[in-house]
Amino acid sequence: MQRRTMHAPHRRSATGFTLLEMLVVLLIVGLLTAVVALAPSRNRRSDLAEEAQRLATLLESAGDEAQVRSSEIAWEPGGGGYRFYLRDDGGKWRPLQDEPFQGRHWGTDVTAVSIRYSGSGKSLSRIVFGEESIAPQVTITLSSGTAHLNVVSTGIGNFVVR
Secondary structure, three states, X not given: OOOOOOOOOOOOOOOOOOHHHHHHHHHHHHXXXXXXXXXXXXXXXXXXXXXXXXXHHHHHHHHHHHHHHOOOEEEEEEOOEEEEXXXXXXXXXXXXXXXXXXXXXXXXXXXXXXXXXXXXOOEEOOEEEOOOOOOOOEEEEEEEOOEEEEEEEOOOOOEEEO
């Protein structure tokens, strides 16, 4: 009599992912997407506010520097940034190379800059700081898209952001 041996059915090796593995992967991808989507992003207005505050501080420093040097210093926007100038003994304006008055590019996307005397519509191309701290009040308007901020002089050498 022949004896038949029974073989256990062969298990096929699994190819692909199990349902549990797929769910874990989807959960991880969902969490990463949520973290990226909810991560705080900088907005245009806060970047513009930081740039306006930096400018206000530099303008105050330029006024102080003009008094110390007993010479006029000018601030002028242009070319995607701004530059400070010093009037030499011959009356010519030359770019200031001293730190922090070297030419700078805007730290954010500033799309427009206007300078005018506060309380009037007269436009200016530059601000000049003299040997005295008392000067006419000026307003510098920085724009970035729909955001606008004013850097306003107080007339006694200080600048504030509004």
